[in-house]
Amino acid sequence: MSNKLNDSMSLAKPEANNLSSKQKIAVVIGIIGLFIMGLAIFNTNFPNKTLFLSLSIGAIVVGTILFANDAYLTKLEGIKNDGVWFKSISSRGMLGWVTGVFLTGFYIVLYFYPQYLGQSANGEPNTGLISLFDPLSNILSGNPASQWFVYGTLYTVAILVFGYKFMLKYRHNRYEQLRTASVMFFQLGFAFLIPEFMSRLNTSPDYNLPYYDLKSMWPLNYYLFDSWSINGLLSSGSLGLLMLLFGIVSIFVVSPILTYKYGKRWYCSWVCGCGGLAETAGDSFRQLSSKKLSAWKLERWLIHTVLVFSVLMTTAVIYTYLGSDPNKFWLTRGAFVLSVGILLTVVFAVIMIFKRKELGKDARYGAIGYFVVIAALFIMHYTGASDKIFFIKASSLRSAYGLYIGSIFSGVIGTGFYPILGNRVWCRFGCPMAAVLGFQQRMFSKFRITTNGGQCISCGNCSTYCEMGIDVRAYAQKGENIVRSSCVGCGVCSAVCPRGVLKLENDTMEGRINSNEILLGNDVDLMDLINKK
């Protein structure tokens, strides 16, 4: 992450001499901040870590703020996309590729070789970059830093400073500003500070809280139901129990209600940390998402496969957990599998009864998916006398998921490839949470993007800047509302539309999906004639 800060400043512009002198100073300041971290990686032993860490982060923050101020506050309010496709960083040029490779490398080191960042083993003191962060970690949680603490700090700093930049860029647009303030708040408070304070509680023997980002819901935090997590929560008194309950209520009550009222955007672009990073640090890359029909097809296959995988994996993990001590829980393995099966069946039945028509051809895939899961559950129960499922240990299933989906997909590809595939690769192709919310958004939600009669001029700004790769224009030029499961409600399509065609709205479910052959503005008779057919 650290280098993201760098990107849209110094390296960002091949035409560096186009930078104003203020911007050049800002870039130098930012680079000094990164340079300190670079020195730390190569084991420079700083005499006063607190001072140098503050200097480093401070320089990065100040550099980015100065840069953003000069880039946006010197111009009138409005859309600021000039030159996006000329800049090497934002148009898959040299800098884009270099940054992509660098970020990917960073993620690989972070996930698989943390020792190179100075992560110590066996309780020895940290070295390198990680030790630079020890003072901050000590203040917050009372423990030395870890690679995850370093990552979390940089991640949060990135969301905050690039959030600031984004808010300046859209200073004429209150929707963009409010939702950015919201993701900044949730990242800083819920993802960063609260978990640190929680681990401070753990110094008391009464608590054994796992790392828990309260805003992160299953299936995004697939580890919530891991045994260490559940054990931790259950052994931490009423606070732990409350948190576990909160996690479960969020999934089954809070999320369905909010998604019904506002669409999945309440989560994906107002709360979520992955979305938060994508919308702030990743904003310069949103135009890189593929709008091809083939990409849409791939998206639907991938994301639903991940969902099925995560449901099975979680069920298996809980299933094994329940089996570990039959007397400890009121819930038995059999009852658990049965209730999962019933829940899925109810969802499936409701959809098939009420929404069959809207699904169209997809109904077949839905049905296949459903039966695969049910069959898997069935087999699981009857072959899994021990802790093996399909003769694979639940824990291996869990670690495979953690490795391939949790680390490689969401981190290495999801963020590392920002400059190549766009900023929402993970959200679009891999996130199981997005799949669940998206499914509800498509089926049971008041949210839609309304198009404004016949005003569309098919210019394509909306499609170009849709980070989810939705071909918004294809709907707008037909006067059709946009009701797509992948839409995260970022509102940028509406912002960049030069003709005021698009509006994100919550309204009644009735007539939400309207397909027109021809649009308003035509002769009424002809509209009636053609649209009736």
Next chain:
Amino acid sequence: MKHIVIIGNGISGVTAARHIRKLSDHKITIISGETDYFFSRTALMYVYMGHMKFEHTQPYENWFWEKNNINLKQGFVKTVDTNSKTLHFNDGDTLNYDSLIIATGSKPNKFGWPGQDLKGVMGMYHKQDLENLELHAPNNKVCKHAVIVGGGLIGIELAEMLNSRNIPVTFLVREPSFWDGVLPDGESNMINRHIKNHHIDLRLSTNLKEIISDEHGRVKSVIIEETGEEIACDVVGLTAGVAPNIDFLKGSPIELGRGVKVNRLLETNIEDVYAIGDCAEQHEAIGQRRPIEAVWYTGRMMGETVAQTICGNKTPYKPGHWFNSAKFLDIEYQTYGWVFSTQNKPDYEQHFHWKHDDDTKCITVAFNKDTNVFLGINTFGIRMRHEHFDKWLTENRDVDYVMKHLAEANFDPEFYKRYEEDILATYTNQLKLA
């Protein structure tokens, strides 16, 4: 199965083709001398400004045409022989048709200024114009100064384009205020100020006298008619309106005026030959519309209509209530119904004008001062709903009703500040005074 040939792959020709395909299995061929695939002309500016790549201006992926069995032919039609129903191309090729749709769009006006064909002098209409601009004005080192002649919608777009690359622009506008033949004075004045805020050198009531060449046949400067001032420049943009692109039809028996003359069924005087879009000219204007309507959506609507007629369901072209939109640098503009400029408005038309203090938002509501019937609205910096105004116009609502219900028509993004209360208060105040 007929062979339907369409000259022009713009919005009108392509819409006609799509709808004919939906209604029939006629053989369809679209001809263009400009590009292989349909693109959105309205988005040309965004390509130069780096908001989009050219491919993003293409509304359909390249496989679309073959999948829908629509043939594309690249070539420039030189003459049309309506007796033998044959098209003759520049390169000597020919093509026969059963029905012909002329959808050749417009070309930039040139009014015979001395020097108008020099290198570096260009219109802004075709993709080739964009390439030309890229050649002559890639940055502010090659193009140190540009002059734009003609203050219409394309002129201001060109000014914005050049501005995005930090090329200083002088913008010559013949009228005393920007686009004041169309916009009421309050709005036109606001846009004048907005243009100047963008550091564009706007010269009102100023005409071009001539364009001066350097020794290589490139533009060197322009001379102003009124003052004789010479302005050094590397590029001159001619954006004084457009005219139907129909020179290739001269000499054919197809009846021409300024455009290709058509009746309400979009038929020309020759059987099986139709004309749609920018190049079509109605024998008689429809309502208060102009006989030639060079806007995006009318081209689309004519395409939809002619497809019906060609597929056996004779349908007259009957556009609904007038609407349109544009963007002046950072200020969006929408209009519904008719609001005429201060100088052109009929006697019965009265205006209510409201402007926000920040000088980027305003509205003008036109109504009939005798009957109080709502005639139309111009809105700047506030988005409004087409559907509502269309309905109110159809219902012949009076202006009080519209003003009271204005909030329902708001189309701004969520959480935007709302101005309806302030607008209504100003309106009621003015009524009391009147």
